[in-house]
Amino acid sequence: MDMDNNLWSSIAVVLYLFAFYFLIKSVSRGLIGGAIAITFSIVSLLFSLLTGSYLIANWFTGIGFDDSVFYQFRFGTEGIGLWEFLPLILLFVSVQIFFFLLIVFYIRIFFINKSKSFLILPFFMGVGMIFCAFFVAPATSNLISYLFTTQIMEDFPEYFVKPQISKIQNVNKPKNVLYFYLESLERNYMDENLFPGLLPELHKIGQDSVTFTHIGQTIGGSWTMAGMVASQCGLPLLSVFTNDNFHMNNFMPDAVCLGDILKSQGYHLEFMGGANNEFAGKGLFYKNHGFINVEGQKEFIDKDIGDGYLNSWGLFDDTLYEQLFNRIKTLHKKKSPWGVFSINIGTHQPEGYLARQCEKVKYGDGNDNLLNAAHCTDALIGQLYRALKAEGIFDDTVVVFASDHLAPVTVKPYETLEKAERHNLFMVSGAGIHPAKKTRPGTTLDIAPTLLNYLQFGSQAIGLGRDLNGKLPTLAETFPLQKLIDAKLISWRKVIDMSFWGYPDLKNNLAISLNDKKIVIDNQKFPFPALIRYTPSGKIEEILYGSENVLSSGDNRFLLEFFLSSLIVNNQLFLWIDRCDALATLNPGLGGYKGSYCYYNGSLASTRSVSSLISNDNSSIKLEMDNAFTISSSQASYFRKELIDKNLIHWGKVIFTPETQISHTENTVSAAGINAIVKSTSVAGTEISDPGLFLVRNSYNYSPASGINYKTEVMSKISLCDKSSDSFSIAQLSNTLPLEKGYVPLFYAIVGNLDQECKQGVTHPLTDSSLNDLSNLKPGEPYIALFDEKMNTVHEKTGHSNQTIAIYLKFNDNE
Template identity: 25%
Template sequence: MIYLQLFALLVFAISSHRWIFLKSITTSIIFVLFAFWYISNMFTGYGVTDAVYYQLFNTAQGTSLDDIYSKLQVGLIFIIIILATLACSVYLKYKKKDLLPLKKTTFIWSLILISIIPSQFISNIYNSTKDTFFNDGNAAAVKKEYKKATAQLDKKYNYVFIYAESLENTFQSLDGTNYTPGLSALANKYMQFTNIRQPPIRGIGWTMAGLVNTQCGIPLIMEQGNSGASFVNFLGKADCVASWFGTQGYQTEFIRGSQKEFAGGDKFLEQHGWQSQHDKNYFAENLLATPDDVSGWGIHDDLLLKHAWDEFSRMSQQKQPFLLSLLTVNTHSPEGTFLKACENHVPKNEQYPMLASVACSDYLLTDFINRITNSPWFENTIVVLVSDHLMMANSASPLLDKVSQERRNRFIIIKKDLKPTVNNTEGTLLDVWPTVLDLSGAEVKELGFGSSLLDSKKGKLIKNYELGRTKDFFAYASQLWNYPSLNDGIKQTNNGIAIGSEEYSLPVYSAIEANGQLKALWFEAFAMNAQKVIQKDNDLFYANLCRNMNINEDGICSYIISRNSIKQVRVNSTGVASEKIINKKPILYQSDILGLSSATYTATSGAMINDRGVNLGYGFNIIKLGSTHEGISSDIDTVVNYSTCVSTTIPEDEITEFLQQQRGPVIFASNDSAVCADTAPVEKLADILHAPELSTLKFRQQVIGIYKSGHSEIMKGIPDLPFDMFIDTKNYKLITLCEAFMDCH
């Protein structure tokens, strides 16, 4: 229908030379909007979403050319149509000709235009624009949608819940090959869900999020996705499935190959119903693993699954019902790990190493599940397998990119006497546990924002995503962190700072509501993100140990920064020790300020200016701003990286030539560490940049500087600590944190 309407609009726009410029320009605008929606829909499958706007205003680096080629072709077709329409209108107006010998063509054109305005693509663009730019989300609007598990569990099955790292459903049919034949056979024998989507929205798409999505039925809303370790209370107001199982008399145990502390996973599990956790350290402490059994991501899956079987056997012989969960690691990006246990069972893949790891994981998981189904305990056991998220960039990405719209998460339920079932109901990982409990006969069909897919009703999150109404869900999920108000009191603790009843590690920063209420909390890369946090004229709260800011005082230095003043607050173990107000405009509210954050490899780092950001590579980085005819522009043009910890030499002539070609100053910064065992590369950089201080850098000591007119000005941080610096790009001045807060002594 819409295609006929657009065609008619185009025909009647140029059918008469009267008002032809107005009609053709308006028609062209409609075609531009439709093209925007159509091409966006090719990327997302849901038209225009917040992910589209994110990509428009951020880098598209890493996007597959194969993936965008067809979109460019479609865009070219629309451009030709629009240009032809405008050219035709100019010709007809100049010649005063009419294409159609009809009366009232302008009136007919107006009616067609009015009929198009309520169309899906117009509505989608309007709602997505409003949701992205003019709506912070209304938690109250979805309060009734959030459900807690309160029912009693009459039939107490034992549950084995497997998180298969990145093992998405797509691998059972990729480039004409099934790389997970074992799991596919199990899925065909029991119950499989083939439409578990991962829409490009906040709160889903990585391991910690996958745990929260499934267990709590909510997106994991935090500004820095793996900063959960900085919270003492992890989602303190959330109700999650393991806690409910605890009320039903269940034992709960979680086994993972990685360190449980990563991303605050230990806090999340401990505070939400898991009575015991077996992680990488547990294996080492109990002599269950040797160094050969460990990869960079953790304990190898063959050993992890052996331990999981031992735990399943032990717990099955006890009278108490149990929930046993495990998380694999060997299919982690970028290439995975192929294990000796898979040799002679799974062929290796030299071209795409990840696919060999996928096939290896399939072999090991299938064997583990078959041991359960062949055991005497299967009668009362339900096995669930899900992928915690779609696979991130990896060696097989060229193949996955070709089927980007068809990618789905894996979700299988294995239960004795279950009839083979294929469920194609559209849902997300939020809907997994409600579906499992519904199948178990429990009176629990909803958990958090998740709902059972057995009744063939689309999951709540995916349904509201299509309608452009996700921000209300994000706002509610954010409230489950129980963010405090500065009016609730503030004091120093042994490990950080307490604000009201909540406690956090340092540094910490946040936008502030008018009543002192903190919004979403940030912990890393302050300089890089500061101006983003204070957009929309928000006030800003920042706190750090004074000594970490080169302020020679004990206690915490905290600040409340507004557009025209800074309130300096000193905090100790008893509370606020002193306050001072500086009535000057902070530099954070100025334009053309570059924020630069360097850190070790485990923390966020990068540079940001005027909402344009870049990442920093490990080692040493040289940053060049763009140039215009008038001079230096406030936009990052180039980042050149030298891995000075990996290479023993650097291209001296190349760097010298690069510096000589620049019209203005350049900025340089370390990241992770510029110096390792061999100090020769950094010493050579010290000579090239005329910065002798570089030669005294210590391991993982960050440095930020400016090279101009043959000389360098630098600032060095404290070894092993993040380092934040601002740079005024109008006069190329380094601005330390204490200077930004007008608090240097």
């Protein structure tokens, strides 16, 4: 931690105590005294929050408030190992309690004081001391310099290059790519003068690699998420406060990153990490930029991997690298090129995490836990590297070892790291790589274009990054001092924000590209189905996108209709572009265009709206920009009810308690009415597209080695209106499809909707079940009945023919 900053923070607190002393001496009753008391209390609260927040931020960054701090303040700390930072939390709480007690004491003095005389001199001395306290506090200058840096947009295009995916040269046999992010493991840890013998395995790998020795770190690249964005997109992560409308629905949707380029070339991309993917939007970043499979702590635990053997951040490195090895062997058998990116936890600040395989591993005298963990991770990397090499993986794979960022100030060996010029680790080995040492100055922004060239896709720029083997100058060469690079990047914060995160302003018209399902606003493209919420002045407040995850998640919040029915105010202007039958709830006239896309523009309460079929590829929509016309709250209420009744899935929840004590995966069962807008009848992810009622069985096979394997089988269609048939039972139907050897039934279900030919209702019900609603079912209505493994009735649910009903299943102790 920066001692000078701490010293000045302490001085600021002392000055504030003097201010407190003088203001107590000036306490008086009456209107003026009351106003002073209220103002002083509010200012004191602000000072305590500012000081406490700064002390924590400075502990992490060494420079006080920076983009990493504001990024986490805005997007939360889900997935972070908070218990590691308990002393900091207690420090923050202590500061707040201290100032709270001062405020309470001051207010108490105010109430017991009966004097109405106002002492001017102590008052102004107190006010002066408050100004001095704020002036000398590093938090104040730090915050002001961050928020009010001059923003320049004009010269950004001179340095920024947006990759043209269509112009990427084709490669006959693309190489695979295996990218190891090594948490905070900067190049100085490999310096034998500083840490002799710490990373012997990486030194061996370095002998087979092209090693870049002068890879610096820019502002906006000093924490994990920022390091990943910098190294894959050629952009710093500097986009937090300039865009008031930014919401974490997409991660830099307009940036073209390494994953986008590789995906365009037919790569199958995956990410594996030990931490929670929700932390800092990491999972969203990968999913939005070409990665098909993104696995973190939650995904592994869901597969019973690592559960019970976790640290406060997630999986230990031995577990992660074991899973990585198995996955790479599987992918390598496929014909298409693949890329796997991973990041470990073992070397994470502040103390590291020693894997179980390394319980007896020590570095030096063993007093530094982080160095012990780094020594362990190095051994695990060497073990994995040799195993992959023996499998022949490196014959057609480029392998990268790189730090995500420099080690932060919170690590114990920080002072030792500072004894030499600090650089990030960046080594490339594998197919076609000839060992070499490169001393060209660069930053993590240059990693993606450099790697792309090693994959034989040519030398080109990506964002602000340049190929370190190419001819174009890097930022580190253009601005030879680190502070010059950072100053330039900070001056581009706004243009980076608005170019890759922000929403353009709406004009009176916007275009629809039907062929590629995009909304075109000021030359920026946004996919649909989508709901755009905007103000009468044309300022977009939010863009929501339709999702197919609603059934797997058991949550209506993935439906645009949920937002309209539950979260939008009556006179909020919006443009909704979706399937015509979905929009027919608001305008029944659109219901005739089944299979097509339409739009609806207005507000829920507006008596005037615009809606129509999107009839051709380049349609233009004239937007309603005025919400001041007649408002009908009854119409809004009607629309909300209709949306809830017709467009949302009507959920229920059932808890199964099978005899087995195996922890089963949560799942869903749904049934769509014949006229339902959400057309989905499914059991545990298996879709049933035909109308009618079906008996379905879900069974599983379990072994300690392979875990649980599930199977969903449609056993038989059920006819309830065929008078010519004999009576039948579920038990009879279940015998028509014997269980596969080794499988055990988990549950049975009857799902779907009643056949339309059942005009006289159900005339031929089942004989062996107590299904109260089944006999009263009308043609086209959705129906779900659930049975346990012994075919005992557990739950029954029906709906109207224009509804989709669903059940969220939980098992044993999963509640």
